[in-house]
Amino acid sequence: xxxxxxxxxxxRDPILGLxxxxxxxxxxxxxxxxxxxxxxxxxxxxxxxxxxxxxxxxVEAGLPRGYQPIEGAAAYNAAVQNLLFGDDAELVxxxxxxxxxxxxxxxxxxxxxxYLRRLYPEAKxxxxxxxxxxxxxxxxNAGFTVETYAYYDPATRGAxxxxxxxxxxxxxxHSVVVxxxxxxxxxxxxxxxxxxxxxxxxxxxxxxIPFLDIAYQGFADGPEQDTAAVRxxxxxxxxxxxxxxxxxNFSLYGERVGALSIVTExxxxxxxxxxxxxxxxxxxxxxxxxxxxxxxTAVLNSPELRKQWEGELAAMRQRILDMRxxxxxxxxxxxxxxxxxxxxxxxxxxxxxxxTPEHVERMRDEFGIYAVKSGRIxxxxxxxxxxxxxxxxxxxxxx
Ligand code: PMP
Numbered sequence: 001x002x003x004x005x006x007x008x009x010x011x012r013d014p015i016l017g018l019x020x021x022x023x024x025x026x027x028x029x030x031x032x033x034x035x036x037x038x039x040x041x042x043x044x045x046x047x048x049x050x051x052x053x054x055x056x057x058x059v060e061a062g063l064p065r066g067y068q069p070i071e072g073a074a075a076y077n078a079a080v081q082n083l084l085f086g087d088d089a090e091l092v093x094x095x096x097x098x099x100x101x102x103x104x105x106x107x108x109x110x111x112x113x114x115y116l117r118r119l120y121p122e123a124k125x126x127x128x129x130x131x132x133x134x135x136x137x138x139x140x141n142a143g144f145t146v147e148t149y150a151y152y153d154p155a156t157r158g159a160x161x162x163x164x165x166x167x168x169x170x171x172x173x174h175s176v177v178v179x180x181x182x183x184x185x186x187x188x189x190x191x192x193x194x195x196x197x198x199x200x201x202x203x204x205x206x207x208x209i210p211f212l213d214i215a216y217q218g219f220a221d222g223p224e225q226d227t228a229a230v231r232x233x234x235x236x237x238x239x240x241x242x243x244x245x246x247x248x249n250f251s252l253y254g255e256r257v258g259a260l261s262i263v264t265e266x267x268x269x270x271x272x273x274x275x276x277x278x279x280x281x282x283x284x285x286x287x288x289x290x291x292x293x294x295x296x297t298a299v300l301n302s303p304e305l306r307k308q309w310e311g312e313l314a315a316m317r318q319r320i321l322d323m324r325x326x327x328x329x330x331x332x333x334x335x336x337x338x339x340x341x342x343x344x345x346x347x348x349x350x351x352x353x354x355x356t357p358e359h360v361e362r363m364r365d366e367f368g369i370y371a372v373k374s375g376r377i378x379x380x381x382x383x384x385x386x387x388x389x390x391x392x393x394x395x396x397x398x399x
Contacts, residue, residue, distance in 0.1 A: 014133055015372060022370045030368035031386050033377040036185065036349055038248060038316055041383045046251050046316075050308040054298040058291075068287045070278045072101020072259075076293040079300040080259040083217070084227055084242060085234050095267035098274045100260045100281065101288045105215045105245030106138060108260035109178075112211060112241045113142030114280045116176055120209070125176040128152070128164075130374065132185045135178055135213075149177070151187075157342035157354060158189045165198055173207035181242075182226040183216035183348025186376040190220065190347050196229045200236050210240040218249040218313045219320065220347040239263055246296050248349070249313055255292030316380075320349060323382040330391035338398060349380045359397045367393040 012020070018034035040046045071077065077099035081092045091097055102108040116123070121143075127135045129148035136146045149167035153160035168177065179199065184190055191199070203210045210233060217226045233240050239262075246257040262277070264270040281287070299305040324344045331340045343351050355363075355375035363369040369390060371377045382390060 018370050018372065021364075025368050025370075027368035029386075029389060031370070031381065031390055033369060033371045033381050033390070035381070036248075036378055037253060038251060038320075038349065038380040039383070041319065041385075043381075043383055043386075045253070046312075048251050048309065048312045050299045050305045050312060051250060051252065051295055053305060053308075054295045054302075057298065058294060065290065068101070068290055070281050070287050071099070071274070072288045073290075073293055073297065075301070076101050076297045077259065079297050080244060081261065083223065083300065084214070084230050084244060084261060086224075086227075086231065089234065091234050091263060096264050096270055098262050098264065098270050098277070100277060101293050102243075102258045102260050103256040103285065103288060104247055104258040105213065105243050106134065106258070107256065107285075107288075108243035108245070108258045109135070109138050109211075109213065110142060111277065111280055111284070112243060112260050112262070113139045113144065114284070115277050116209065116211070116241075117143045118276075118280070120174050120176070123174050123176055123209070124172075125178065125211075126167075126171060127178045128180065128184070130186055131178070131180070132213075132215075139176075139178070144176070151184075152189060152352065154352075154354065157187075157352060158345070159184075159187075159191045159195075161191055161195050161198075164191070165195075165202055168199065168202040168208065169206065171206055171208055174209060175206075176209045176211055177203065178211045178213055179229070181212045181214035181217075181229040182220045183350075185215065185348065186350050186372070186374060187352040188343075188346025188348055188350045189352070193228050193232075196232050199229075200232050200238070203233075203240075204236060204238055210238070212240065212242045214242060215245045216248050216348045217244065219317055219349060222317075223249065223310065223313065234263065239265060246292070249316075250296055250299070250309070251316075252292050252296070255295075256289065257292035257296055320379050323379045323387060324351070326384075326387050327379070327382060327391055330388060331395060334391055334395035336395045336398060343379075349378050351377055351379060353377055353394075355394070355398070359394075362397045363393050366396070369393050 022032040125139045125144040125146050126149045128151035139146050150163035220226045242261040244259050247253045299309050328340050328343050353375045357373045360371045
């Protein structure tokens with residue numbers, strides 16, 4: 001018999017599975033609101049002009065393709081630190097932060113998870129309720145028992161901050177807490193800056209291990225503004241981890257460009273932690289790929305390309321915001337009585353719309369519109385040609 005004869009079929013990834021079903025749908029007017037990818041008004045994933053320019057220069061330079069260091073390129077890691085903590089951040093200058101170039105934000109979460117699991121084998125890990133589907137899977141795969149802390153309030157379509165705070169305050173010391181630094185996925189509901197201050201305080205009081213995930217830096221208010229939570233943790237003097245990603249804000253999804261940054265107590269401690277995390281990486285994928293990180297570094301370190309990037313990022317951010325307003329206006333115009341204005345309050349690519357699994361099923365069956373069963377939709381998949389159709393479909397299924 002085949003050595004694979006007894007292998008069972010694994011369940012489809014809930015979101016990628018949706019894309020497969022979407023591809024098989026033959027209706028011309030179909031819309032995929034399931035995936036978390038930014039598309040322009042033509043429904044295309046953009047190749048940013050700043051990226052195009054940096055890639056052209058890189059190809060023309062005709063560089064050899066040697067191995068990178070285990071932790072990735074020093075220039076890339078420095079650029080990531082500046083973007084996360086600010087150009088003259090004290091904790092960077094004092095050598096307390098170490099950064100690793102990783103395979104996207106997912107790679108950063110996995111490397112950080114593997115390391116923390118070795119360091120605190122008794123600790124449990126907590127994600128928000130709800131959270132990005134892959135959070136649970138990645139951290140369980142790292143060996144953690146994954147539980148949730150209260151976060152979303154379906155009644156207000158926002159965060160239930162008192163419940164979140166109470167949950168964090170009840171966690172035992174050295175619990176790992178995964179926090180969405182901005183643009184919460186899947187709900188789109190963020191907490192305020194003063195509430196972040198209380199989160200920092202709860203983490204400090206309880207000796208928690210904060211693991212910040214920032215996958216949408218620049219999609220809420222701007223690349224600098226969106227680091228508010230990261231910088232509050234930095235100012236607190238605590239130790240913490242940050243997983244960051246350039247998948248969305250550079251539209252470099254398939255290049256797998258991310259970073260894990262670890263804030264330690266001092267330079268000497270940083271060197272010890274660095275040596276251990278390098279072992280985690282070396283025994284996993286050895287060292288990261290070159291191209292995507294080199295392109296991002298070139299853009300961030302060139303004043304002109306960086307300005308161009310900030311402009312292109314602002315345009316993506318603004319287009320999503322326009323689509324949020326457009327959808328809400330069109331729902332109102334279609335005579336929907338329910339107030340959907342919360343969609344314009346939520347940030348990032350997603351909205352928890354409150355659509356039920358039955359609504360979602362009808363949208364798919366009757367209109368060829370694909371959304372996640374939880375009612376999560378990706379606003380970045382809406383455009384001037386399909387927003388009327390989507391609004392009409394929602395209006396039909398909710399009335
Ligand atoms: N964290 C969150 C919350 C995300 O939504 C995503 C992307 N969907 C990631 C991490 C990982 O992003 P990447 O594609 O860079 O691995």
